[in-house]
Amino acid sequence: MDLISQIVERAKADKQRIVLPEGTEERTLKAANQILTDGVADLILLGNPDEIMALAKEWGLGNIHKATIIDPETNPKKEEYAQLLCELRKKKGMTIEEARKLVLNPLYLGCLIIKSGDADGQLAGARNTTGDVLRPALQIIKTAPGITCVSGAMLMLTHAPECGDNGVLVMGDVAVTPVPDANQLAQIAVCTARTAQAVAGLDPRVAMLSFSTKGSAKHEVVDKVVEALNIAKEMAPDLKIDGELQADAALVPRIGASKAPGSEIAGKANVLIVPCLEVGNISYKLVERLGHATAIGPILQGIARPVNDLSRGCCIEDVYKMIAITANQAIAAKKNS
Template sequence: MELMKKLWNAAKADKKRIVLPEGEEERTLSAAEKIYKLELAYPILIGDDEKIYRKAKEIGVNLEGIEIVNPEKSERLGEYIKEFYELRKNKGMTMEKADKIVRDPLYFGTMMVKLDDADGMVSGAIHTTGDLLRPGLQIIKTTPGVSVVSSFFIMMVPGSKYGEEGLLLFSDCAVNPNPTYEQLAQIAIATADTARKLCKIEPRVAMLSFSTMGSADHETVDKVRRATELAKELRPDLLIDGEMQLDAAIVEKVASQKAPNSKVAGRANVLIFPDLQSGNIGYKLVQRFANADAIGPMCQGFAKPINDLSRGCSDDDIVNVVVLTAVQAQEQK
């Protein structure tokens, strides 16, 4: 957990305002108290203030000093509605629809980030990934030059020799069901940049498949090959290689047999899965069988940081994702 210690210290050094739109949810309330007391960020709870205080009292959470915003009472509501209408009017949005939509805590929180009333947002304890992505894509949109939003998990495997002393990034495990080869290339590049900026490691990116360097032919393998070629062309500064099987990517002995000329094989610390099914299954296998810490799913590609949670998350998981979101906000200044 050395990485998280560094990220906690970074978050404390330049505290950011992070919106928690699920403000009436128990784990979120508990996390907000921890975040505030540990001085990791300035949490902002969104919801009915009376319900929030009542729930906090029921579970023994102290919210003193923590900002709570009720969309129905906010002085900013009118401006948010107007701005959302302007963003979506070419898509058939009306002021009446905007008035109804923006009152939703997820949309309200996203508008706070859009208009710089907050630096980032974390949601997902009781909402799906799609619930988060929808307002994110409508309001925040993607970073200029980035065509796809994707997700990544930071996997920390205790006692492991693989990756970066047990640290690996997995992508995409939560957002894109069946990316095209162009999208897969973008995902690889984005995750490599995340490894550099957020995790402070030099990325060695393996494009995963059931084939290693031409050992099999299939349309799904061809997609990974084309994605690898495109990613290398777009970012020659990055170490990206493939296609390769998982064992060839992380086990040096296997790599020496299957991909002896690769600078990535056997040493990969960033694993790019060919589709969502394999990525989601892969991270959960490692999490459960290896007792790994799986932090995420974090989002990459948005113009401003908004991040997802697993609905099975703990309050400590929320704390860690808030810390990562705060550090992302620092990087995007």
């Protein structure tokens, strides 16, 4: 069974409630119909019920009626959620009038549904920017305990079975924090390892990547990676992690043994932590295009309950996969809370 099938089967076995704030968006609705048909998750669609059902009829989506549909305008819990939002943001000066306006915004409403325990995760971004998707998540759901920085991991399904776990690797951060400091980089390492566990089912072996291996080069950016390694070890003492390692030393046993003798990670890494967003974004896109790898994500991490962001260029299959991934993250978040 391939990895995506495993992710879908795990989601089916422990159904989570996933909010889709873009309830009238075509790709989202078509993916939602397939999710409901396959029994992958319980879905909450936000939008006007008449409009959603008319679109479902137009597109021949026979199972959309199985979703819970909440109209932000007529939501019976509107006032309850407005009070919750006002309470959460009162130190920032939010008034109840402002909160009542914001609960009509599906991206805010979705996060409030999660915060109040009525849903387990959210997926949006087919129509909205990353900033618009993340803002309410950080204001309402907030970051996970011990984490202050949100990051994005990419699941890489490569044609190099000798690397990672039969060609499966997880890379972070590829999406959010441009120049992490040592503390943030350590958090990214720990969060990406958790994502590798929750989503890919991997036993994470984490390599902190650099252009240096074990002191072969001296530079302040190398020092940052070494410092991050030490912080990550304190944060997660049981985590299998090492650095600083060059990419070849992390992935190729022969080179790992030569450049980092005695390392339990060198040559065996399945989780790759890059020193900055620039490196991560360029790296995964090069591997995807030149190596014909499948890149799935970014999978957002560090939020107390999963909120994921789609590319506005996504296809129906992308939405389907990301709903299943969000469900896997929600399962793990409950176990860890």
